[in-house]
Amino acid sequence: MNPPRSLYVHIPFCRHICPYCDFPKLLLSTGYQERYTKALLNEDTRYQGLHFDTIYLGGGTPSALDASLLKLILEELVRRHGTPKEFTIECNPEDVNPRLVSLLKACGINRISLGVQSIKESTLKMLGRRHTPEDAARAIALCREAGIDNLSCDFIYGLPGERMDDLKNDLDWVRKENLPHVSFYALQLEPHTMFAIQKVQPPSDDTLSLYYDTIDTALRSMGLDRYEVSNWARPGFESRHNTCYWRGDPYAAIGYGASSYVDGVRAVRTRSMTDYLAGKYIFSSRAESLAEQEFDYLMCNLRLRDGFSLKDFKERFNKDFLLAYADRIEALRDDLEIDDSRVRVKRDKLYILDSILVDLLDFSSLR
Ligand code: SF4
Incomplete structure (x- = not known):
């Protein structure tokens, strides 16, 4: 990482x-x-x-x-x-x-x-x-x-x-x-x-x-x-x-209630000031599975005007997005814009991003 x-x-x-x-x-x-x-x-x-x-x-x-x-x-x-x-x-x-x-x-x-x-x-x-x-x-x-x-x-x-x-x-x-x-x-x-x-x-x-x-x-x-x-x-x-x-890149964080994402580990800091002052900074910390990382990646990157690059997706998750999501892409063809290198939500469809994500992502993979 x-x-x-x-x-x-x-x-x-x-x-x-x-x-x-x-x-x-x-x-x-x-x-x-x-x-x-x-x-x-x-x-x-x-x-x-x-x-x-x-x-x-x-x-x-x-x-x-x-x-x-x-x-x-x-x-x-x-x-x-x-x-x-x-x-x-x-x-x-x-x-x-x-x-x-x-x-x-x-x-x-x-x-x-x-x-x-x-x-x-x-x-x-x-x-x-x-x-x-x-x-x-x-x-x-x-x-x-x-x-x-x-x-x-x-x-x-x-x-x-x-x-x-x-x-x-x-x-x-x-x-x-x-x-x-x-x-x-x-x-x-x-x-x-x-x-x-x-x-x-x-x-x-x-x-x-x-x-x-x-x-x-x-x-x-x-x-x-x-x-x-x-x-x-x-x-x-x-x-x-x-x-x-939004790109799903790692970030560090310090402070009461703050979250960081480093080496695939999402860590959330305490909201107890007493604990924080005592140096018990981390409230919860969990290594995300690759499926969770993929879920977060798509959810965040599709918020961006430029979406994500197919090459970047392949390098991170070792699979071809167009093949892995073929059936769902077909159902979303009016909402997504896909060219040789990138996938993005159509400009006039960004306001329904949440419903697009529900149709694209497998929420059951998070259970
Ligand atoms: S209460 Fe929330 S919104 Fe209001 S100033 Fe503090 S952080 Fe900002």
């Missing part, structure tokens, strides 16, 4: 908890910041000697961490692993100020992902977000002034009560801000979140499909191409880090 070329670093602290969120997180006020930083850097020693092409700090809210601790983590990662080609941090707009941005720049961060979610004030309130639309615009301007132009903004659509006009306003804002990368995720009602408990009602599938089409058409007209089901970028601004996940 190849060594991982990407490292994910989880910073779990948030100033508040959003009602739709299922990520591993804790309130900042729990006061674990310093001990967590120490435990995190200690866990990182498992990857001693590895150089990473991409490092991604996600959360939680990395920008909420005490600035001196954030600086320590960033400097230590660079000292141990070298400066990655793509060095990303997730920030909430309300945290972005000139001091934070110059610290990030000085530590080598060259890509910032902002959790904007919406530019409508009442929607932001419903989502439990603390920033205003003005905060988001100000954060983008500050990043650019500091010379960090590789910016991405996350949005959520399919919210209860959302109207087409709201979505169009978000898209107009993306155009105005001239962003090189955006993600639009449909609201997922994850079990145990406040939205799920409140039985929040998302729009119908037909409405969601119309919204998705509207998003793709508008972003395409701005020069942002959909390179993954929920991600659009100008050429050269695709997220290298996330593409590693």
Whole structure:
């Protein structure tokens, strides 16, 4: 197996908890910041000697961490692993100020992902977000002034009560801000979140499909191409880090609740802060069978505009995709595009990716 070329670093602290969120997180006020930083850097020693092409700090809210601790983590990662080609941090707009941005720049961060979610004030309130639309615009301007132009903004659509006009306003804002990368995720009602408990009602599938089409058409007209089901970028601004996940390549990870995939082993870290601080990092760890690796590979790669290469599939799984899946390919001939070298989902069929995967993959192989 190849060594991982990407490292994910989880910073779990948030100033508040959003009602739709299922990520591993804790309130900042729990006061674990310093001990967590120490435990995190200690866990990182498992990857001693590895150089990473991409490092991604996600959360939680990395920008909420005490600035001196954030600086320590960033400097230590660079000292141990070298400066990655793509060095990303997730920030909430309300945290972005000139001091934070110059610290990030000085530590080598060259890509910032902002959790904007919406530019409508009442929607932001419903989502439990603390920033205003003005905060988001100000954060983008500050990043650019500091010379960090590789910016991405996350949005959520399919919210209860959302109207087409709201979505169009978000898209107009993306155009105005001239962003090189955006993600639009449909609201997922994850079990145990406040939205799920409140039985929040998302729009119908037909409405969601119309919204998705509207998003793709508008972003395409701005020069942002959909390179993954929920991600659009100008050429050269695709997220290298996330593409590693979608390609099924190995990746390292450290931090509370984080998952890694190295040498065919998927390891999930604990969501108990007590255990994490005590150095009991791993909650579960399992070597995937070749059938599971193949399942994951197809599920992730078909999310990508470019799909996967038949040669790569053969090298990884020692079989010919076209022969092994012949009967299912025939049934999906209206949905898949297959040429001599690649397999991809047709552009206008990406919105039904889930049902294509159900028809293509053998879910019983996972039992
Ligand atoms: S959505 Fe982000 S800011 Fe909100 S609770 Fe989840 S991780 Fe924290």
